[in-house]
Amino acid sequence: MKKAILVMLICLLVCTGCSLGKETSERESASRELFAMDTIMTLTVYGEHAQEVLDLAEAEIERLDQMLSTGNPEGEIGTLNRTGKVNLSDDAAYLFEESLKLNDMSENAFNPMIYPVMEAWGFTTDEYRVPSKEEIGQILPLVDLSLAEYQEETGVLQFRKEGVKIDFGGIAKGYTSGRLMELFQENGIEDAVVSLGGNVQVIGKNPKQELWKVAIRDPQDPSGFLGIVRVTDQAVITSGGYERYFEEDGKRYHHIIDPNDGFPADQGLISVTVISRDGTLADGLSTALYVMGLNRAEELWKQHPDLFDAVFVTDSNELYITEGLKECFTSDTYTVKIIPE
Numbered sequence: 001m002k003k004a005i006l007v008m009l010i011c012l013l014v015c016t017g018c019s020l021g022k023e024t025s026e027r028e029s030a031s032r033e034l035f036a037m038d039t040i041m042t043l044t045v046y047g048e049h050a051q052e053v054l055d056l057a058e059a060e061i062e063r064l065d066q067m068l069s070t071g072n073p074e075g076e077i078g079t080l081n082r083t084g085k086v087n088l089s090d091d092a093a094y095l096f097e098e099s100l101k102l103n104d105m106s107e108n109a110f111n112p113m114i115y116p117v118m119e120a121w122g123f124t125t126d127e128y129r130v131p132s133k134e135e136i137g138q139i140l141p142l143v144d145l146s147l148a149e150y151q152e153e154t155g156v157l158q159f160r161k162e163g164v165k166i167d168f169g170g171i172a173k174g175y176t177s178g179r180l181m182e183l184f185q186e187n188g189i190e191d192a193v194v195s196l197g198g199n200v201q202v203i204g205k206n207p208k209q210e211l212w213k214v215a216i217r218d219p220q221d222p223s224g225f226l227g228i229v230r231v232t233d234q235a236v237i238t239s240g241g242y243e244r245y246f247e248e249d250g251k252r253y254h255h256i257i258d259p260n261d262g263f264p265a266d267q268g269l270i271s272v273t274v275i276s277r278d279g280t281l282a283d284g285l286s287t288a289l290y291v292m293g294l295n296r297a298e299e300l301w302k303q304h305p306d307l308f309d310a311v312f313v314t315d316s317n318e319l320y321i322t323e324g325l326k327e328c329f330t331s332d333t334y335t336v337k338i339i340p341e
């Protein structure tokens, strides 16, 4: 079910990329599709040595996947969750520090210590269940960043309490797409687009020398788009309850959890897309704003209009964009309401 949706999404996004790419350019280019981080990824680069650069990109994705996957007991995060202590690599240290910032900025809507709650709901094993309020109430005190002690001088991260576990699933793909853009640029690639399970990041222009057009999935009909955003040097990252969920007794339970009550976030949003130059920030904020709901998300954007823009869909099927997207977002299916600065 989940994979089918992902394949569909990738097709949508890649097709968008392809249709833009129908070769007006004589430059060397290469595309690759791979499965990593539990999702299908497509990478397309334009420039010299395109294939070799994609080899480097694939190796980088594998390195980060091994390191960050909660399901890999020997990886860095697996070891940390198993033993309560690990020496953080530069990548994981960066993710931890960015998580602290996102947690602070979102007033705890983003919290990477959510992992024990994800386990209770069965999202980590696909053995889904609805935990009781009592069970969640016992686990919730573990979802607390002050229980993770990081010593910058030694690089050691240590948990202060039994049962504490961390999960960078809310930012890992955005971090990875950001790393890929750096790697491309270090290797002379000026134009590229990647889609990591629908999370897109681009540099430069498309082969027609125009802005890249990125399609955003419609949460009401995940086989279609809600609209197109035209961007350069940006990440376009979406969080939606439809991406991963199960149903029990006619009720749907999705994978974006409100750290304040340990239940799937239910603040009136069904999709949040964040557009930012910073992939990690875009990924973390898409998760956080989904948890926060439209009013609080709007307030946060007004404090940082230069840092990001966003597209919101509410459960009454209204679509809002922040003002910064006014000239570059179009939708054929929704009436677009603009959130002014």
Ligand code: AMP
Binding pocket: 109, 110, 111, 112, 114, 118, 167, 168, 169, 170, 171, 238, 239, 240, 243, 255, 256, 257, 258, 259, 283, 286, 287, 291
């Ligand atoms: P995303 O698809 O980027 O919104 O991330 C969802 C993933 O992030 C989930 O599968 C969990 O691994 C993790 N997650 C869920 N809720 C939160 C939260 N409130 N804060 C941080 N990470 C979360």
Ligand code: MG
Binding pocket: 169, 170, 171, 239, 282, 283, 284, 285, 286, 287
């Ligand atoms: Mg996210």
